[in-house]
Amino acid sequence: MNKIMVVDDDQNVLKVIKMRLEANHYQVATAFQAAKAVKIAQDRMFDLALVDLKLRGENGIELMENLHQINPEMPIIILTSYGTIETAVEAMKKGAYSYVTKPFNYKELLQQIKNGLESSSLSKVTDQPCNMVKESQGFENIVGASEKMKKMLEQVVQAAKTDSNVHIYGESGTGKELIARCLHETSPRKENPFVAINCAAIPETLLESELFGYEKGAFTGAKQSKKGIFAQAHTGTLFLDEISEMPLTMQVKLLRVLEETVFYPLGGEKTIQVDVRIVVASNKDLKKEVENGTFREDLFYRVHVINIKLPPLRERKEDIPLLAGHFLQKYTKKMNKTIKDFSPSALQKMMLHHWPGNVRELENTVEYAVVMAVQDVINEDLILSSEEEVNEGLKCLKSAKEDFEKDYLVQLIGLTKGNVSHAAKLAGKYRADLYELLKKYDLKPIDYRKK
Ligand SMILES: Nc1ncnc2c1ncn2[C@@H]1O[C@H](COP(=O)(O)OP(=O)(O)OP(=O)(O)O)[C@@H](O)[C@H]1O
Ligand SMILES: [Mg+2]
Known part of the structure; x- marks a missing residue:
């Protein structure tokens, strides 16, 4: 009720x-x-x-x-x-x-x-737009309850309704591919193909024939014609991963297809017309790549119509227990083990870690712990190798203090829902001083107010 x-x-x-x-x-x-x-x-x-x-x-x-x-x-x-x-x-x-x-x-x-x-x-x-996807398609669940994740997922839901090109930007392991699939699965194209290609993994010489396909005899060794990825993705979604790694010469060709929606297969004389929704991902700031001259500005504006930024895990630590629990379930099931939970100190260790490899690193950590565990609770000794912890411990005092300060401010401003006066009072600081501190860490109270 x-x-x-x-x-x-x-x-x-x-x-x-x-x-x-x-x-x-x-x-x-x-x-x-x-x-x-x-x-x-x-x-x-x-x-x-x-x-x-x-x-x-x-x-x-x-x-x-x-x-x-x-x-x-x-x-x-x-x-x-x-x-x-x-x-x-x-x-x-x-x-x-x-x-x-x-x-x-x-x-x-x-x-x-x-x-x-x-x-x-x-x-x-929209907190969990892909739960349904998971049930029907067997996809990975998208886990996350932090404000940052909720906002991002809302963007995904909105973007899914349109046909505009999307640029997903985030550090390695933040879930770019997962989000790209989710975007496709919540879009009206969901019954049609989702085709992914990693631009960094394919040698420059092969990229063109992979994307556009070729006709029989187009080059030595082309014994049969082959459908390119663009044609395979027709009526669906084409996911171009690590787009920043695409060579400039290919960028020109890609741009032309995006503008004209037609292309010639290698060695072909007839154009092929396609209807594809393009989603690109990069872990580099494409705008900077444009400034550096390694990414074409015109292509940038073509693909950057809707921009979805995936926050690094260290900026949404409240998601760590949820994600850890999710992976614990996933791997205990897979390995047929009964492990109930993490010990409090194991969880604490995960909360304190900075996760440079983001969700993928957390997933690997939990997988390792599940493999190694002999009890029904995962203890801290199974979480993160001692080597890494030593390195963390050796962080210089200034940077350790700054880490603490930032974590503290995030909690403070989250607790007071972005009310700076209230936060200042709780922290025993003058309002103006607190503002200065927030600015130092690029924290905006408005982000913590209502959506
Ligand atoms: N919010 C999330 N909920 C559940 N699993 C997640 C989430 N984010 C990422 N993962 C999992 O973490 C792993 C890494 O995600 P993914 O491959 O999508 O990251 P990526 O950003 O594409 O990484 P890279 O830049 O290295 O290609 C995958 O196994 C994915 O299922
Ligand atoms: Mg990826």
Whole structure:
């Protein structure tokens, strides 16, 4: 049952709304003062709130902002009288979901509530857009509950609806290929082929024939014609991994296909027309490659239409326990072992590590631990080789302090949901000093406020 909070300074209005909503199977809590509303929102989670704009002597917009600090996801519908529609519009600019004017048309109010609840459950569904994919296709699950991952997955869901080219950018092992597959699987092209090619793994001389195919006799050894990857991916998605490694001469040819959607196979005289959605991935900053002259600017703009950045694991440490648990399950099942969990110190060790190899390194670490484990709990001695730990231990003091400082700030600003005044108070710092520190680590409070 969905839980709704109603805030209005008129007790009679409260009573009537409560009755109406309960009759429609909502669970309702009421408050007639801002302070009370904040208190109950702190105690319980609500799926939606109705907030009167003019509370006696109090400001509904301010209350809305306070409620959003507690629960940034909760849609808030503003209740307003006819004369104050302008303020209601202002409330929407500040994050209200919608507004309803008094006296109420209850049908409209109920519809708005329904829409509001749907909009927020949609963003919840996107937390795991590929769960369904996994079940039907046997794909790897995408695990992650951090804000950064949620935002990224939302982008994937949005991008999947379109046919625009996508550039996935992220350090090695952050899950670029996984995301590219997920993008395809959630797109309308999902029934059609997904074809992946790693541009770095194929020698320059072969890349062209791989991409475009060839006709019989196109070169010595071409005994039969061969369909190229572009043609194979027709009506589907073509994933060009490590695109930054593509030689400049090939980049020109690729650009032409992207612009004209037709090409000639090697040795062929007839053009082939294809309809492919292009997804490229790189672990280098393509913009920098453009500046260096190793990547064509025109191609960059062609592929960089939608840009999805995968955050490194060290910037979303809250995902580590989830991912570790996911891989533990995967490998115990695969190796037919019964291992229940990690010991607290093993988990702590994983939380402290910096994971330069990102999720892949974590996956390998867990796999190794599962292979080696003889008990039903994985202890810290099985996590990460002692050599690496020594290296970590030898980090210079300055950089160790900075690591600590950054981790601390991330926690602080996350805990206070981006409220710098509150954070400064907790940390015992002046607001301005805290701002300086945040700037030093490129942390933006706004990223920790509501989405
Ligand atoms: N969010 C995630 N949830 C579950 N598994 C993940 C996640 N991210 C990555 N993985 C797993 O980690 C491994 C590495 O992912 P993937 O190959 O997609 O990374 P990549 O960014 O393409 O790496 P590289 O740059 O080295 O090619 C894969 O086994 C993948 O399934
Ligand atoms: Mg990859």
